[in-house]
Amino acid sequence: MKRPLIILIGAVVLGAAIFTGSFYASQRxxxxxxxxxADDLDWLxxxxxxxxxxxxxxxxxxxxxxxxxAEMCAKIAAKKGELESIPGTGTNLTAEAQAKLNEIAAxxxxxxxxxxxxxxxxxxxxxxxxxxxYLAEMKQLTLGTNELMEQSMxxxxxxxxxxx
Amino acid sequence: xxxxHNPAFDxxxxxxxxxARGAPTLPPRFEQNVWRRIEAAEAPAAPAAWLxxxxxxxxxxxxxxxxxAVLLLAGISAGALEGRQLARxxxxxNYLASVVPHALR
Numbered sequence: 001m002k003r004p005l006i007i008l009i010g011a012v013v014l015g016a017a018i019f020t021g022s023f024y025a026s027q028r029x030x031x032x033x034x035x036x037x038a039d040d041l042d043w044l045x046x047x048x049x050x051x052x053x054x055x056x057x058x059x060x061x062x063x064x065x066x067x068x069x070a071e072m073c074a075k076i077a078a079k080k081g082e083l084e085s086i087p088g089t090g091t092n093l094t095a096e097a098q099a100k101l102n103e104i105a106a107x108x109x110x111x112x113x114x115x116x117x118x119x120x121x122x123x124x125x126x127x128x129x130x131x132x133x134y135l136a137e138m139k140q141l142t143l144g145t146n147e148l149m150e151q152s153m154x155x156x157x158x159x160x161x162x163x164x
Numbered sequence: 165x166x167x168x169h170n171p172a173f174d175x176x177x178x179x180x181x182x183x184a185r186g187a188p189t190l191p192p193r194f195e196q197n198v199w200r201r202i203e204a205a206e207a208p209a210a211p212a213a214w215l216x217x218x219x220x221x222x223x224x225x226x227x228x229x230x231x232x233a234v235l236l237l238a239g240i241s242a243g244a245l246e247g248r249q250l251a252r253x254x255x256x257x258n259y260l261a262s263v264v265p266h267a268l269r
Contacts, residue, residue: 004212004219011222015235022239023246030247035254040262043255065263073265111265118263141256142264 044122048130057125065118072111079104115142 036042041062045055083100119138123131191197221227 004215007219007222008215011231015231018232018235019239022236023243026240026243027247027250028243030244031251031254034248034251035258040258043252043259046255047252062263069263069265076265115264141260 044134048126048134050126050130054125054127058122061118061121061125065114065121068114069111069118072107072114076104076107076111079107112143 034046041055041059044050044058050058079100083097083104086094086097086100116139119135119142123135123138125131126134222231
């Protein structure tokens with residue numbers, strides 16, 4: 001009675017080990033083979049089946065966009081520095097601090113518009129169907145998270161109003 | 165010599181006794197019930213036999229090789245699929261990190 005049970009348990013354990021081992025080995029090998037961390041645009045090529053010519057065009061757009069993006073980030077960082085240097089912001093929101101916050105918000109909006117413009121330009125460099133898919137996915141990935149956050153905040157605010 | 169008068173040894177008496185002993189009446193389905201009880205009594209031995217047969221099958225080299233091959237193949241396929249998803253996700257994160265400004269994250 002005992003020996004067959006031990007054999008069965010041993011077989012199950014061995015089988016699980018074989019499956020798990022081969023699963024993780026294969027998973028790691030696939031990730032190591034398919035991810036090219038040096039190339040930021042690798043995802044576009046594989047996900048949207050782009051040709052070399054399309055990739056070259058998109059790479060130019062990407063490299064043109066990066067300095068604009070960096071410039072905008074620097075402006076926002078500078079404004080944040082100015083906001084932090086305003087005295088009294090630790091306890092009260094002064095008019096000056098409010099103005100800085102508005103400027104930061106305006107810069108962020110400008111930055112977001114520039115980013116969306118870049119996505120539109122990239123989508124136009126792709127075959128139409130892939131371009132639409134790319135644009136939809138990028139909007140969902142970049143704006144969707146903000147919308148979710150705003151949605152959750154408004155839901156939360158709603159609950160608070162409901163309790164008062 | 166004294167004669168044996170024990171009536172049990174008398175063939176005539178024995179015949180009369182046999183004739184007088186009527187056949188007992190058995191309850192209905194007596195035989196079926198007996199077999200059913202015998203089967204029920206033997207039932208606990210069945211799992212051990214089943215386990216024994218399975219253990220014997222596992223120990224057969226042909227079965228062991230086939231099972232190992234199937235498990236390896238299944239593991240490699242599932243790992244490759246999962247790895248592709250992970251690689252796609254990592255590549256997507258890399259791209260997003262390069263195009264979405266830090267100020268907007």
